[in-house]
Amino acid sequence: MDASALVRDTIYRSTILLDQQRWEEWLAHCDDRFEYAIRAFSPEINKDVTYLALDRDGLASLLKLLPKHNTDHSPLSRHTSVYTVDVDEAAKSAKAVSSVIVYQTLLDGINSHVDAGESRLFIVGKYLDTLKIEDDKAKFLSREVRIENRRLDKGSHWPI
Amino acid sequence: MAAKNHRQWLAEPNLKRSEWVDSRIYSDQEIFEEELANIFKKTWIPVCHESELPKAYDFRTVSIAREPVIVARGPDNEIRAFLNVCPHRGMIIERRPSGSFLEGSPSGNPKRMTCMFHAWQYDMRGNCVYISREKEGYQERLCKEDVGLRRLRCEVKFGGFVWVNLDDSPKVSLEDWAGPAFECLRKSLEAEPLEVFHYHKAIVNANYKLWHDTNCEFYHDFMHYHNRVTGFNDAYFARKNEAFDHGHVVVGTFEVNYDKYEGFESRAALSFPHLPPNQWYMIDLFPGMNFNLRGSAFRCDIVTPLAPDKVMIEYRGLGLKRDTAEERRTRINHHNSIWGPFGRNLHEDLIGVQGQGTTMAPGAEPRRILQGRHEDQTIHDENGMRHYYKEWGRWMNRTPSEPESPFVEQVSVAAE
Numbered sequence: 001m002d003a004s005a006l007v008r009d010t011i012y013r014s015t016i017l018l019d020q021q022r023w024e025e026w027l028a029h030c031d032d033r034f035e036y037a038i039r040a041f042s043p044e045i046n047k048d049v050t051y052l053a054l055d056r057d058g059l060a061s062l063l064k065l066l067p068k069h070n071t072d073h074s075p076l077s078r079h080t081s082v083y084t085v086d087v088d089e090a091a092k093s094a095k096a097v098s099s100v101i102v103y104q105t106l107l108d109g110i111n112s113h114v115d116a117g118e119s120r121l122f123i124v125g126k127y128l129d130t131l132k133i134e135d136d137k138a139k140f141l142s143r144e145v146r147i148e149n150r151r152l153d154k155g156s157h158w159p160i
Numbered sequence: 161m162a163a164k165n166h167r168q169w170l171a172e173p174n175l176k177r178s179e180w181v182d183s184r185i186y187s188d189q190e191i192f193e194e195e196l197a198n199i200f201k202k203t204w205i206p207v208c209h210e211s212e213l214p215k216a217y218d219f220r221t222v223s224i225a226r227e228p229v230i231v232a233r234g235p236d237n238e239i240r241a242f243l244n245v246c247p248h249r250g251m252i253i254e255r256r257p258s259g260s261f262l263e264g265s266p267s268g269n270p271k272r273m274t275c276m277f278h279a280w281q282y283d284m285r286g287n288c289v290y291i292s293r294e295k296e297g298y299q300e301r302l303c304k305e306d307v308g309l310r311r312l313r314c315e316v317k318f319g320g321f322v323w324v325n326l327d328d329s330p331k332v333s334l335e336d337w338a339g340p341a342f343e344c345l346r347k348s349l350e351a352e353p354l355e356v357f358h359y360h361k362a363i364v365n366a367n368y369k370l371w372h373d374t375n376c377e378f379y380h381d382f383m384h385y386h387n388r389v390t391g392f393n394d395a396y397f398a399r400k401n402e403a404f405d406h407g408h409v410v411v412g413t414f415e416v417n418y419d420k421y422e423g424f425e426s427r428a429a430l431s432f433p434h435l436p437p438n439q440w441y442m443i444d445l446f447p448g449m450n451f452n453l454r455g456s457a458f459r460c461d462i463v464t465p466l467a468p469d470k471v472m473i474e475y476r477g478l479g480l481k482r483d484t485a486e487e488r489r490t491r492i493n494h495h496n497s498i499w500g501p502f503g504r505n506l507h508e509d510l511i512g513v514q515g516q517g518t519t520m521a522p523g524a525e526p527r528r529i530l531q532g533r534h535e536d537q538t539i540h541d542e543n544g545m546r547h548y549y550k551e552w553g554r555w556m557n558r559t560p561s562e563p564e565s566p567f568v569e570q571v572s573v574a575a576e
């Protein structure tokens with residue numbers, strides 16, 4: 001696979017792992033130096049806002065403690081389309097921009113008798129990824145989920 | 161005792177009337193309309209923070225009880241509030257959430273608030289300074305001096321929040337209204353300018369008071385794994401809920417053990433001015449605003465009731481204006497890890513009120529919502545809510561436990 005195809009493949013495979021909440025396997029695609037963030041621009045306060053920012057260890061402990069927390073278990077489905085991949089051959093890295101739309105299919109969020117089974121739009125945004133390419137493998141160095149929403153209602157305990 | 165049949169379920173519990181409320185106060189349309197008219201249109205509401213309009217001609221738009229409001233900073237640096245409604249034919253004057261009037265708009269000139277519809281223009285004091293084809297249409301009958309925006313009472317106070325009151329003659333001044341409740345944090349919030357770094361909103365199907373109740377009671381610590389492991393010690397349970405006039409409640413401080421929760425760090429290094437490290441203060445203002453300082457991060461919730469069973473909650477996070485980039489990053493992380501939309505606690509709190517909203521939909525069978533815990537006014541006592549609903553009863557002239565009956569002032573229970 002050429003580097004650009006490898007990057008696409010890694011982004012798509014990790015989307016499936018995130019949707020299926022296979023957190024450990026998803027983290028395995030992330031380098032030790034991995035930095036994760038969810039950010040937006042808020043025209044209300046006229047500033048960039050950071051909604052979550054964690055390194056790999058921070059993410060790992062967040063994910064480990066999930067079962068101890070009460071949470072909305074309504075599954076998320078990410079629709080990802082990789083728009084651009086720019087490979088830096090010399091640096092053995094690549095930058096990728098993907099569109100990501102996240103739907104939430106209600107399970108236990110509101111009144112399950114009425115709402116369970118209904119899919120709603122949850123997040124509109126982009127993945128801004130940096131990956132390193134080594135030994136025919138691509139690993140995430142960073143992911144910024146750049147979202148448009150500032151109305152997030154109940155929010156989520158899960159990485160997007 | 162075993163599960164109840166319908167009659168047993170409806171029977172009065174062995175508590176005083178002031179120790180529960182009727183769920184219809186969370187779902188009844190008539191009560192809701194009265195709350196907008198009697199409370200929200202008559203009390204001081206913090207609508208935004210001054211750092212959201214830092215320069216002359218900056219503005220923010222908000223709303224109180226369905227009335228659109230615009231807040232603008234004049235060339236004299238004063239912040240003023242007006243109804244965001246054009247006196248001509250009722251167009252909303254400014255549609256953006258924020259911006260600057262320094263630039264002209266397609267219908268109007270720079271430094272003016274312009275109604276795009278027929279191009280009437282207003283200055284930053286709300287004076288009408290231009291009516292298009294004024295003489296041709298109104299001859300001598302009406303001129304720009306006769307019209308103007310509706311000005312609103314507006315003050316910047318308690319750490320730079322912009323407070324607006326739709327009532328021209330409020331019962332109490334803002335200082336008397338909230339000053340005593342803010343006393344515990346006043347020095348810290350007013351030592352130097354603050355700045356908003358976080359904004360997001362939630363719209364949930366629950367009554368606004370349910371959100372405020374959650375902010376007023378700590379008994380729901382059981383819902384938060386984070387609170388159980390970082391709190392729950394003698395000092396934690398000794399924290400007091402202190403009641404203030406006008407329905408406000410302040411929860412006193414204690415030292416939080418952040419290192420008990422994996423992945424969390426102490427917030428000692430970035431404490432607010434004049435505060436010892438890792439303190440946690442919370443101010444709950446009637447009728448539904450919350451100010452919460454946890455060591456390094458300051459949070460403010462503002463509710464905008466939309467329907468009996470629908471509320472918008474705006475969440476802000478604030479730091480010190482002079483924060484370095486590194487300090488700000490740390491503050492933001494401290495804020496988000498618990499209070500962000502992807503944080504540990506906020507999600508749980510919102511599931512909680514949403515769940516209450518589900519059982520209290522308009523038309524659902526009325527039930528008693530208990531708030532009868534007494535624990536010497538410490539953290540798991542429900543005196544905060546009882547104090548709030550006494551004030552609510554006064555403003556509404558309704559008894560919270562029996563909303564069809566007028567409010568009767570009870571001889572107050574000692575020390576509540």
Ligand code: FES
Binds near residue numbers: 278
């Ligand atoms: S409605 Fe504003 S100018 Fe006509």
Ligand SMILES: [Fe+2]
Binds near residue numbers: 374384509
């Ligand atoms: Fe909570």
